Amino acid sequence: MTFTSIQRMTQQNRQWRVATVPNDRLSASNFTLETADRPEPAPGQVLCRVLLISIDAAGRAWFQADTYRRALRPGDVMPGFAIGQVVASRCDGLSPGDIVSGDLGWQEYAVADGTKLDRIQPSRPLPNYLSVLGVTGLTAFFGLLEAGGARPGETVVVSAAAGATGSIVGQIARLAGCRVVGICGSPEKQRFLTETLGFDAVVNHRDPTLREALRSACPSGADVYFDNVGGRTLEVMMGAMGHGGRIVCCGAVSQYDTNAPMVGVRGVPGYLILRSLTMRGFLLSDYLPRYGAGLKVLERWLADGSLRPMEEVLEGLEEAPEALVGLLNGANLGKRMIRVAAQA
Numbered sequence: 001m002t003f004t005s006i007q008r009m010t011q012q013n014r015q016w017r018v019a020t021v022p023n024d025r026l027s028a029s030n031f032t033l034e035t036a037d038r039p040e041p042a043p044g045q046v047l048c049r050v051l052l053i054s055i056d057a058a059g060r061a062w063f064q065a066d067t068y069r070r071a072l073r074p075g076d077v078m079p080g081f082a083i084g085q086v087v088a089s090r091c092d093g094l095s096p097g098d099i100v101s102g103d104l105g106w107q108e109y110a111v112a113d114g115t116k117l118d119r120i121q122p123s124r125p126l127p128n129y130l131s132v133l134g135v136t137g138l139t140a141f142f143g144l145l146e147a148g149g150a151r152p153g154e155t156v157v158v159s160a161a162a163g164a165t166g167s168i169v170g171q172i173a174r175l176a177g178c179r180v181v182g183i184c185g186s187p188e189k190q191r192f193l194t195e196t197l198g199f200d201a202v203v204n205h206r207d208p209t210l211r212e213a214l215r216s217a218c219p220s221g222a223d224v225y226f227d228n229v230g231g232r233t234l235e236v237m238m239g240a241m242g243h244g245g246r247i248v249c250c251g252a253v254s255q256y257d258t259n260a261p262m263v264g265v266r267g268v269p270g271y272l273i274l275r276s277l278t279m280r281g282f283l284l285s286d287y288l289p290r291y292g293a294g295l296k297v298l299e300r301w302l303a304d305g306s307l308r309p310m311e312e313v314l315e316g317l318e319e320a321p322e323a324l325v326g327l328l329n330g331a332n333l334g335k336r337m338i339r340v341a342a343q344a
């Protein structure tokens, strides 16, 4: 398909909107697929054809409360980070054909302010720019090395270890000379992490003897815990930390798919005091001025094969709701995304 033929294409725009706010677990019926007119860009904006949509655990948390974005309400187009191709531009510096990334949402076409988009000049397959070379890779990189301060010889534990962020955290920890322990939710994922990604040990958070499994995987205690899940796993990890250990709160996916998240964490402040622990959170945007430097290192690791991109590309906009529901239930291995259209 030529680029000109795309520009002439349909005037319609299929989009997933929020139908209802979930009462408990998210289901595909909380979304409705609607057809709207293809939007026109205003001055300063571009019209993009959406190519690849990132499916993120945080998408469920956006229903729970106002955070860095307003809580989702019925009628909203489901937001989502995505890669798109500019179809029409009223913005200096962006031209038809350019590849961009930003919050384009779960839809076929999106208008966006040019200032809110990043231009990508792809030298690698586009999915890499949603995994290692995107938000996921940067979160793992800065979260582990800056917020967590992981150093050679230390034991790093990471939860949701076979997911998008966790699988990169574990690989970077190995590159940094750390001993790596993963926490994940199935024996298949455990095998994959040890046999393919070279984790030193992997435990299953569904194991009733998780506490003992973690203690034997970290006999001297963990130096860094990169926490993607919060909840019970975080409580158990408090007791598996070594003296002076650092807990990095990246996310709390175990508490997203509910309207009654756990209140507090047992062991805070008890273990913080007894083991001189530090617990800190971070948002990737804290590191915005240094994205370029982080990306240079991640690109090098990808190019020389040190980092293996873990990507699952599902085909078709129709798949988006089930893809998010599945991810919250642990169906994904690595970074899950939806291909909406091919690059022209």
Ligand SMILES: NC(=O)c1ccc[n+]([C@@H]2O[C@H](COP(=O)([O-])OP(=O)(O)OC[C@H]3O[C@@H](n4cnc5c(N)ncnc54)[C@H](OP(=O)(O)O)[C@@H]3O)[C@@H](O)[C@H]2O)c1
Pocket: 055, 056, 057, 058, 135, 136, 139, 160, 161, 162, 163, 164, 165, 166, 183, 184, 185, 186, 189, 205, 228, 229, 231, 233, 249, 250, 251, 252, 253, 254, 255, 282, 283, 284, 285, 327, 328, 329, 330, 331, 332, 334, 335, 336
């Ligand atoms: N701080 C930031 O700036 C920032 C930026 C990006 C992402 N994040 C956070 O990073 C975390 C990972 O997000 P992601 O998009 O990369 O998702 P992901 O890890 O690819 O997928 C989520 C995984 O969570 C695991 N999970 C689900 N319920 C669980 C439970 N009750 N207990 C333990 N594990 C559970 C599942 O794996 P199993 O099969 O192993 O259970 C699932 O595959 C999220 O908390 C997200 O909010 C933070």
